[in-house]
Amino acid sequence: xxxxxxxxxxxxxxxxxxxxxxxxxxxxxxxxxxxxxxxxxxxxxxxxxxxxxxxxxxxxxxxxxxxxxxxxxxxxxxxxxxxxxxxxxxxxxxxxxxxxxxxxxxxxxxxxxxxxxxxxxxxxxxxxxxxxxxxxxxxxxxxxxxxxxxxxxxxxxxxxxxxxxxxxxxxxxxxxxxxxxxxxxxxxxxxxxxxxxxxxxxxxxxxxxxxxxxxxxxxxxxxxxxxxxxxxxxxxxxxxxxxxxxxxxxxxxxxxxxxxxxxxxxxxxxxxxxxxxxxxxxxxxxxxxxxxxxxxxxxxxxxxxxxxxxxxxxxxxxxxxxxxxxxxxxxxxxxxxxxxxxxxxxxxxxxxxxxxxxxxxxxxxxxxxxxxxxxxxxxxxxxxxxxxxxxxxxxxxxxxxxxxxxxxxxxxxxxxxxxxxxxxxxxxxxxxxxxxxxxxxxxxxxxxxxxxxxxxxxxxxxxxxxxxxxxxxxxxxxxxxxxxxxxxxxxxxxxxxxxxxxxxxxxxxxxxxxxxxxxxxxxxxxxxxxxxxxxxxxxxxxxxxxxxxxxxxxxxxxxxxxxxxxxxxxxxxxxxxxxxxxxxxx
Amino acid sequence: xxxxxxxxxxxxxxxxxxxxxxxxxxxxxxxxxxxxxxxxxxxxxxxxxxxxxxxxxxxxxxxxxxxxxxxxxxxxxxxxxxxxx
Numbered sequence: 001x002x003x004x005x006x007x008x009x010x011x012x013x014x015x016x017x018x019x020x021x022x023x024x025x026x027x028x029x030x031x032x033x034x035x036x037x038x039x040x041x042x043x044x045x046x047x048x049x050x051x052x053x054x055x056x057x058x059x060x061x062x063x064x065x066x067x068x069x070x071x072x073x074x075x076x077x078x079x080x081x082x083x084x085x086x087x088x089x090x091x092x093x094x095x096x097x098x099x100x101x102x103x104x105x106x107x108x109x110x111x112x113x114x115x116x117x118x119x120x121x122x123x124x125x126x127x128x129x130x131x132x133x134x135x136x137x138x139x140x141x142x143x144x145x146x147x148x149x150x151x152x153x154x155x156x157x158x159x160x161x162x163x164x165x166x167x168x169x170x171x172x173x174x175x176x177x178x179x180x181x182x183x184x185x186x187x188x189x190x191x192x193x194x195x196x197x198x199x200x201x202x203x204x205x206x207x208x209x210x211x212x213x214x215x216x217x218x219x220x221x222x223x224x225x226x227x228x229x230x231x232x233x234x235x236x237x238x239x240x241x242x243x244x245x246x247x248x249x250x251x252x253x254x255x256x257x258x259x260x261x262x263x264x265x266x267x268x269x270x271x272x273x274x275x276x277x278x279x280x281x282x283x284x285x286x287x288x289x290x291x292x293x294x295x296x297x298x299x300x301x302x303x304x305x306x307x308x309x310x311x312x313x314x315x316x317x318x319x320x321x322x323x324x325x326x327x328x329x330x331x332x333x334x335x336x337x338x339x340x341x342x343x344x345x346x347x348x349x350x351x352x353x354x355x356x357x358x359x360x361x362x363x364x365x366x367x368x369x370x371x372x373x374x375x376x377x378x379x380x381x382x383x384x385x386x387x388x389x390x391x392x393x394x395x396x397x398x399x400x401x402x403x404x405x406x407x408x409x410x411x412x413x414x415x416x417x418x419x420x421x422x423x424x425x426x427x428x429x430x431x432x433x434x435x436x437x438x439x440x441x442x443x444x445x446x447x448x449x450x451x452x453x454x455x456x457x458x459x460x461x462x463x464x465x466x467x468x469x470x471x472x473x474x475x476x477x478x479x480x481x482x483x484x485x486x487x488x489x490x491x492x493x494x495x496x497x498x499x500x501x502x503x504x505x506x507x508x509x510x511x512x513x514x515x516x517x518x519x520x521x522x523x524x525x526x527x528x529x530x531x532x533x534x535x536x537x538x539x540x541x542x543x544x545x546x547x548x549x550x551x552x553x554x555x556x557x558x559x560x561x562x563x564x565x566x567x568x569x570x571x572x573x574x575x576x577x578x579x580x581x582x583x584x585x586x
Numbered sequence: 587x588x589x590x591x592x593x594x595x596x597x598x599x600x601x602x603x604x605x606x607x608x609x610x611x612x613x614x615x616x617x618x619x620x621x622x623x624x625x626x627x628x629x630x631x632x633x634x635x636x637x638x639x640x641x642x643x644x645x646x647x648x649x650x651x652x653x654x655x656x657x658x659x660x661x662x663x664x665x666x667x668x669x670x671x
Binding site: 508536539542543544 | 609610615623624626628629630631633634646
């Protein structure tokens with residue numbers, strides 16, 4: 001044992017070794033043991049038809065689609081999953097697992113965007129199949145056929161694979177823990193996406209960790225509006241419910257945005273125990289709260305309100321708890337969580353019933369990477385704890401420069417190890433080695449995942465996230481890479497200098513992250529340029545390509561953007577200069 | 587039942603004010619003939635605008651409306667017509 005061990009959070013009790021060897025086993029067990037129990041219910045927006053699948057129906061439909069895939073597929077072929085809201089995504093996902101095909105969940109690319117992530121993802125994973133519904137391709141989005149025009153890509157319509165229509169010729173392959181279940185493309189920039197390789201073993205292990213942490217059972221009905229191509233929607237909701245044999249009620253993301261209270265109503269209607277989302281979803285419920293729309297609502301059934309996927313705010317939790325307390329909502333239900341696709345999903349969270357812990361820290365000390373309780377007369381920074389390490393996992397806080405572990409109350413990079421850490425990035429040995437194979441200076445052979453996030457562990461082993469090493473921007477639970485947005489900006493108008501812009505986010509008065517663009521103007525354009533006109537062009541391009549509203553555009557003088565001596569844009573420094581008014585606008 | 591149906595001009599002014607606030611833009615930069623896209627309206631803000639309009643006008647609306655009527659002017663014209671039906 002090295003001396004450094006003492007600095008790690010105390011090891012939690014080891015996870016019960018799961019009896020499953022693949023997620024296919026989980027589905028088979030549900031179909032065998034509780035065939036007629038409802039597995040999924042889909043609640044459409046106004047006027048649509050409510051859909052449902054029992055475990056046996058899900059298995060039968062997934063098997064029928066798997067047979068169709070198996071006619072042409074080799075084990076390890078990739079299939080991209082392109083679905084609007086509904087239950088077909090889940091059928092397609094399990095069909096892939098059954099057929100030994102690697103599922104690649106994708107957002108349906110928006111019609112208006114010219115360059116989105118989909119082309120680069122296709123080039124990276126080289127799919128053999130694209131799975132969707134026939135009406136999506138032929139009626140709603142015929143443009144997709146051209147977009148997905150690549151070599152040897154076959155379309156598979158899951159709604160046309162009738163159960164029992166295909167002769168079972170060859171038995172479907174048996175997946176094991178070391179086989180790849182799916183690729184999660186939430187990392188890397190638009191131009192160079194990185195697909196996290198999630199194996200069946202990773203998925204089983206993280207599902208078991210989630211089950212233990214949240215205390216889920218067959219009775220733990222989930223209600224989720226988070227899209228299924230988002231790892232939180234998929235793993236924390238749709239797959240966790242199946243893992244414990246519970247029902248998952250699925251709503252549409254647009255329906256939630258439009259009528260967030262319908263989420264609360266569904267939790268009441270279905271007596272759900274588990275429902276969560278990114279921080280903004282709790283704010284949205286408070287903002288749209290109308291007592292007349294919540295007559296008779298009883299939220300006392302709600303036991304696990306996971307708040308994750310973006311920065312967790314203390315005042316969001318307070319406001320939500322006090323607004324909905326009259327409806328039986330218990331503040332201890334809110335469980336802040338931390339995770340990322342590289343760890344399959346969940347990295348830390350508190351146990352069911354624990355609630356959220358907060359700490360008031362000194363802002364100046366935090367700038368020096370130290371945690372000091374704030375003096376009473378100061379304006380403190382309130383940080384929300386993201387829970388402790390999970391069963392079977394190790395968390396460490398590490399100085400990213402020296403790769404030495406840091407003691408409590410010191411801020412460093414969060415490193416994670418455990419059986420849920422994904423195998424790496426799809427066909428990207430370099431990034432896999434630097435992110436997934438980190439080693440401490442005296443840590444022996446132990447490999448760690450570098451999260452790129454800064455945080456500290458308190459004396460009880462609770463993890464607090466305090467910042468980020470990477471310049472990633474997270475708005476409404478979606479990751480945006482600044483270099484992608486900067487490229488969009490610099491492509492949209494000739495007056496804007498290449499590689500001379502910085503985008504970042506700043507919290508607004510309601511503590512929600514807002515996008516700011518700082519961009520140099522070419523010297524030759526400096527005289528008499530229409531700044532309002534250029535700013536509008538920038539806003540339009542960013543909304544079109546990235547689905548983001550821009551809070552502020554600052555056009556600055558040629559050569560005034562802070563850069564390192566090697567010419568790298570200093571986004572954090574630019575952000576500081578923006579906040580202190582030190583930029584030089586044209 | 588609504589006592590008074592807002593006029594097209596009232597809807598136009600309301601939208602301009604709402605968007606200036608939501609996008610944190612100076613009110614004078616909101617041009618009612620500019621497309622929502624040009625103002626940098628993203629899908630989340632589109633949904634919020636629609637929801638507020640639904641509340642105010644007592645109509646059932648969908649976010650697609652902002653594609654079909656892509657400026658404040660056109661939207662106000664359409665909504666005033668529907669509200670008076």
